Amino acid sequence: MFNPGKDTVPDTEENRQICRKYCTICENYKHHSLDQYQPGELFCARGTSSATSMKEIGCFCPACELFAKHHIRGGYCCVRR
Ligand code: SF4
Ligand code: SF4
16 A cells, blocks of 8 residues: 555664654653564564554654655654554
8 A cells, every 4th residue: 555654664773763762751661661572663664563452642753764755754653653
């Protein structure tokens, strides 16, 4: 399906390191202990978290360089992609 708002984010160690600067310190991540669920990081490349019933609080994705580079929209990549 054509989806102009998204393009592919490579699942690389470099990108995981970038992600850690944002996801691991955001309220959503801490509140829902997303480090305890798979995948624990780089949700924009690896898919949504397996954690359920998340409230959406304080996503930092819009500040992340991968967000702009890959034209990601909306944020909350751990909840919905
Ligand atoms: S856009 Fe969000 S999920 Fe993707 S690397 Fe950046 S902070 Fe992590
Ligand atoms: S995708 Fe957004 S809401 Fe989810 S952990 Fe990363 S910064 Fe937080």
